[in-house]
Amino acid sequence: MRPAHAIIDLDAIRHNYRQSKVLAPSAKAIAIIKANAYGHGAVAVAKALSPEADAYGVACLEEAMELRDSGITNPVLLLEGIFEPDELQQVDQHDLYMAVATERQLGWLLEAKLSKKVHIFLKMDSGMHRLGFSPADYPAVYARLAACPHVGQVTLMSHFSRADEPDQPTTERQLERISQVNNSLGLNCSLANSAGTLAWPAAANQAYVRPGIMLYGASPLMAPDDPSHALLKPAMSLRSEIFSVRELAAGEPIGYGENFICDRPTRVGVVAIGYADGYSRHAQDGTPVSVNGKPSRIIGRVSMDMLTVDLTDLPDAKEGDPVELWGKEVDVNLVATHSRTISYTLFTSITRRVPLRYINQ
Numbered sequence: 479m480r481p482a483h484a485i486i487d488l489d490a491i492r493h494n495y496r497q498s499k500v501l502a503p504s505a506k507a508i509a510i511i512k513a514n515a516y517g518h519g520a521v522a523v524a525k526a527l528s529p530e531a532d533a534y535g536v537a538c539l540e541e542a543m544e545l546r547d548s549g550i551t552n553p554v555l556l557l558e559g560i561f562e563p564d565e566l567q568q569v570d571q572h573d574l575y576m577a578v579a580t581e582r583q584l585g586w587l588l589e590a591k592l593s594k595k596v597h598i599f600l601k602m603d604s605g606m607h608r609l610g611f612s613p614a615d616y617p618a619v620y621a622r623l624a625a626c627p628h629v630g631q632v633t634l635m636s637h638f639s640r641a642d643e644p645d646q647p648t649t650e651r652q653l654e655r656i657s658q659v660n661n662s663l664g665l666n667c668s669l670a671n672s673a674g675t676l677a678w679p680a681a682a683n684q685a686y687v688r689p690g691i692m693l694y695g696a697s698p699l700m701a702p703d704d705p706s707h708a709l710l711k712p713a714m715s716l717r718s719e720i721f722s723v724r725e726l727a728a729g730e731p732i733g734y735g736e737n738f739i740c741d742r743p744t745r746v747g748v749v750a751i752g753y754a755d756g757y758s759r760h761a762q763d764g765t766p767v768s769v770n771g772k773p774s775r776i777i778g779r780v781s782m783d784m785l786t787v788d789l790t791d792l793p794d795a796k797e798g799d800p801v802e803l804w805g806k807e808v809d810v811n812l813v814a815t816h817s818r819t820i821s822y823t824l825f826t827s828i829t830r831r832v833p834l835r836y837i838n839q
């Protein structure tokens with residue numbers, strides 16, 4: 479069996495979910511498990527959290543149906559609402575919560591015939607400028623919703639563009655725009671993603687928070703000394719093994735493009751994982767990995783099925799030794815920085831060639 483695999487620690491995910499509740503004690507927490515729970519397996523994560531999850535958030539009806547089909551009965555929110563009007567029948571049948579973020583979605587909802595009242599998350603564009611109704615239009619849109627017999631609760635939802643940058647004033651400006659409108663409406667709010675939950679108490683202490691990446695143990699606050707890192711436990715350990723070792727003389731190149739030239743006599747370990755497993759081809763020379771629990775680094779370009787690491791300073795390392803690409807030994811945010819990306823893309827890029835093994839069910 480090829481040794482590349484990911485261990486998913488479900489206890490770590492439960493711990494991280496509980497941290498969102500500690501940070502926002504008065505809020506319900508919508509565990510964001512879109513995109514197959516950021517690569518961690520949506521059904522397994524949903525089942526692990528189901529005794530305590532206030533709700534789940536997914537991107538679309540297909541993702542919600544995967545949860546319902548596997549027996550999950552907790553509330554599920556469609557974060558982007560529906561993409562065509564027929565989907566409303568399943569929203570109704572399966573008791574989904576639904577975002578309304580565009581005029582077209584609003585029209586579909588108001589014209590639909592539903593059997594019961596649906597909980598709407600009415601999106602305000604407070605500055606992100608992707609989805610939602612402007613602060614100026616919002617009260618009139620809310621009035622149309624409130625007059626509709628099959629609309630139940632309405633929650634004011636908005637999203638931050640820079641909550642991961644605690645020194646930037648943008649989040650406060652967004653909060654001001656929201657409260658200017660909501661002072662007269664008095665709606666329950668859902669404002670904070672992980673960064674909002676971790677760094678902006680005024681955003682977190684609302685009716686609902688929406689923690690995503692933090693559930694998986696990666697803080698979106700990238701400063702290495704940010705206190706959020708200590709609150710979270712990494713849930714995924716991406717692992718493989720050294721399956722070949724060789725010695726190269728100084729001056730010899732490694733891999734495609736002769737991208738790395740040995741600057742000393744070098745012991746090279748070949749690891750059975752590559753970009754077709756979802757490991758980033760953009761990982762630079764020096765990207766941290768751990769071999770037998772000891773720090774090492776990538777040298778040479780990442781290939782489709784393998785990558786090469788420097789074992790020169792690990793004389794005991796040998797074929798068959800375990801390698802962690804990220805997880806409890808190697809900080810995924812460091813790998814992301816060396817790959818010029820963010821933890822979100824690393825997690826969601828893992829492909830089906832990598833089996834997920836669950837621990838601490």
Ligand SMILES: *Cc1c(COP(=O)(O)O)cnc(C)c1O
Nearest residue numbers: 510557671672673688689690691
């Ligand atoms: C994905 C998503 C989140 C979660 O964001 P994180 O940064 O992963 O916490 C929250 N809200 C909405 C609307 C989203 O689409």
